Amino acid sequence: MAPRWKGKGAEAKALADPVSKIVAQLQSSLIQTSASGILSGCSVLIAAEAEQTDLFSRACFGRPIVTVDKDKQWFQLSLEEAFFLCYSLKCLKIKVGDSSPKSYEELWHCMITRKETFSDLYKAYSHLRMKNWVVKSGSQYGVDFVAYRHHPSLVHSEYAVLVLSEGVGNDLNGRLRVWSDFHCTTRLCGSVVKTLLVLYINRNGNSNVSPLCLEKYTVEERTVSRWSPEQCREE
Amino acid sequence: MEGIFRGGSESDDEIFLQQANDEDEYHYSSSSISKLQFRKELSRARWVDGMGMAEVIEKKGQIWVTTGIVRNGKTYCSIEEILFFMEVGALCLVDDNDTCICLEDIYKKIEGKMGAYCLELFDVYRHLKSLGYIVGRHGTAWSLKAVKSTCRPVSLQVSEESSEVMTLGSADKLSIIELFGTMQINDMMPVFDVYLPNSRFRKSSPGSPNFTLYLSRDCPPSKAEIEVLERRCSGIPLKICQVDNGRVSFFSFDKVELLVLP
Numbered sequence: 001m002a003p004r005w006k007g008k009g010a011e012a013k014a015l016a017d018p019v020s021k022i023v024a025q026l027q028s029s030l031i032q033t034s035a036s037g038i039l040s041g042c043s044v045l046i047a048a049e050a051e052q053t054d055l056f057s058r059a060c061f062g063r064p065i066v067t068v069d070k071d072k073q074w075f076q077l078s079l080e081e082a083f084f085l086c087y088s089l090k091c092l093k094i095k096v097g098d099s100s101p102k103s104y105e106e107l108w109h110c111m112i113t114r115k116e117t118f119s120d121l122y123k124a125y126s127h128l129r130m131k132n133w134v135v136k137s138g139s140q141y142g143v144d145f146v147a148y149r150h151h152p153s154l155v156h157s158e159y160a161v162l163v164l165s166e167g168v169g170n171d172l173n174g175r176l177r178v179w180s181d182f183h184c185t186t187r188l189c190g191s192v193v194k195t196l197l198v199l200y201i202n203r204n205g206n207s208n209v210s211p212l213c214l215e216k217y218t219v220e221e222r223t224v225s226r227w228s229p230e231q232c233r234e235e
Numbered sequence: 236m237e238g239i240f241r242g243g244s245e246s247d248d249e250i251f252l253q254q255a256n257d258e259d260e261y262h263y264s265s266s267s268i269s270k271l272q273f274r275k276e277l278s279r280a281r282w283v284d285g286m287g288m289a290e291v292i293e294k295k296g297q298i299w300v301t302t303g304i305v306r307n308g309k310t311y312c313s314i315e316e317i318l319f320f321m322e323v324g325a326l327c328l329v330d331d332n333d334t335c336i337c338l339e340d341i342y343k344k345i346e347g348k349m350g351a352y353c354l355e356l357f358d359v360y361r362h363l364k365s366l367g368y369i370v371g372r373h374g375t376a377w378s379l380k381a382v383k384s385t386c387r388p389v390s391l392q393v394s395e396e397s398s399e400v401m402t403l404g405s406a407d408k409l410s411i412i413e414l415f416g417t418m419q420i421n422d423m424m425p426v427f428d429v430y431l432p433n434s435r436f437r438k439s440s441p442g443s444p445n446f447t448l449y450l451s452r453d454c455p456p457s458k459a460e461i462e463v464l465e466r467r468c469s470g471i472p473l474k475i476c477q478v479d480n481g482r483v484s485f486f487s488f489d490k491v492e493l494l495v496l497p
Contacts (some may be wrong), residue, residue, distance in 0.1 A: 018497035019429040132496035149496060159493075166458060177475050179455050182486060197493070200458045220458065221493050227474055229366050233432050235445075 001195050004140050004156040014150035020132045026055040030091035039096045042114055046084035047072040055103045060134045078110050080125040088126050108211040117172045119208035120201040124163040159197040160189045166202040186226045196224045279327050289317050301369045301436050306380035314345055315360040355478040362483045367432035373425040377438035423449045446472040461488050
């Protein structure tokens with residue numbers, strides 16, 4: 001399925017302004033200001049400086065929170081987004097309450113305790129982000145994530161992403177277990193013109209006690225689609 | 236709203252239309268059930284009990300170009316082929332005494348000949364065949380010539396030895412279950428090798444099928460299972476079908492590598 005750009009000029013605009021460049025700018029800006037966020041529930045709150053506000057929006061991290069605070073724009077990041085900025089891009093410190101910033105190990109522990117599926121979802125999230133796809137929550141479409149080729153204002157998301165853990169008994173996400181799940185998911189994806197992308201996370205026998213384990217996890221990408229014999233009679 | 240194809244009110248209509256199409260098959264009156272066009276060309280085949288197949292004794296029309304296997308100059312057709320062409324009125328099946336065997340007797344026979352998933356297999360066969368696809372049993376050569384002049388991958392070749400078995404001189408039955416019993420993986424079995432509709436198809440040189448079709452009997456496959464099947468198909472694409480009360484669905488699980496974007 002070809003990308004569906006939103007209107008004339010969107011594709012050219014995207015080409016001229018690659019996501020990797022925007023994310024790199026956000027990264028260096030956050031490093032410069034020694035940015036830090038506050039872990040609260042299953043979100044991380046961060047107050048962005050004027051310049052960062054624009055970068056957060058363009059790189060598509062978090063959701064802006066509307067407050068009366070004139071000097072700062074607050075953003076609410078998902079656990080995956082926050083941990084990606086913190087651990088993979090090393091540009092964000094994360095605190096819990098008034099304490100000093102958490103170490104990667106402590107933070108990892110906090111996150112897997114708050115969200116049982118975090119380790120595999122994070123692997124999937126970072127896998128896509130590392131390939132410069134824009135990744136947002138897929139809850140509106142009943143999937144884990146949706147992946148965009150560029151900013152959602154320029155292009156529709158192409159992939160509806162489900163994360164499946166390989167190996168017996170440890171698939172906490174519990175998706176696509178019976179055929180009716182496949183029918184349901186492919187039908188929904190079809191009606192919103194997205195391709196169903198399944199990311200199989202294999203821990204290769206490693207635990208999830210430390211973020212260092214992530215390196216040993218592997219990701220396999222497969223698209224799952226209905227084939228229609230009525231429409232595919234010719235090559 | 237993001238993602239809806241044409242946006243606005245049209246999308247509601249589309250959903251409504253889609254639903255209407257899905258429910259088209261439920262008829263309030265029997266007169267609206269579609270009827271097949273009467274065929275005037277009737278082929279004849281004789282049931283060979285020991286083989287679980289029928290020998291074609293009178294060929295009419297073009298159907299035999301893509302139906303039945305050729306052994307020792309004779310054409311034999313499988314239970315699903317017999318049933319399909321009997322349903323459309325293109326084949327008359329007779330027993331040793333040249334008495335016609337009726338559709339009802341065939342419906343009774345298939346349970347024994349195709350195993351427990353007989354009707355599901357037949358649903359799949361009928362679905363593809365009626366759309367013009369060329370459908371052969373997985374792993375069964377169309378003709379022995381095809382085996383010799385083969386261009387198929389090694390693993391799909393039928394060895395001389397096993398093709399001897401398929402000359403059907405012996406009393407060997409070609410029951411799908413027997414044939415695939417050893418090849419079955421967990422819940423899946425390879426059922427058909429499928430070619431796209433193609434007027435130049437020759438049984439003597441069929442080429443590689445466009446895909447091998449697996450029938451899922453209960454649970455969808457895990458990734459590990461798909462990988463085993465892929466290795467077994469050695470390069471020929473695979474699709475998995477699932478049958479729910481006569482409704483056949485086909486799924487592809489394609490390994491992809493997502494682009495690294497700029």
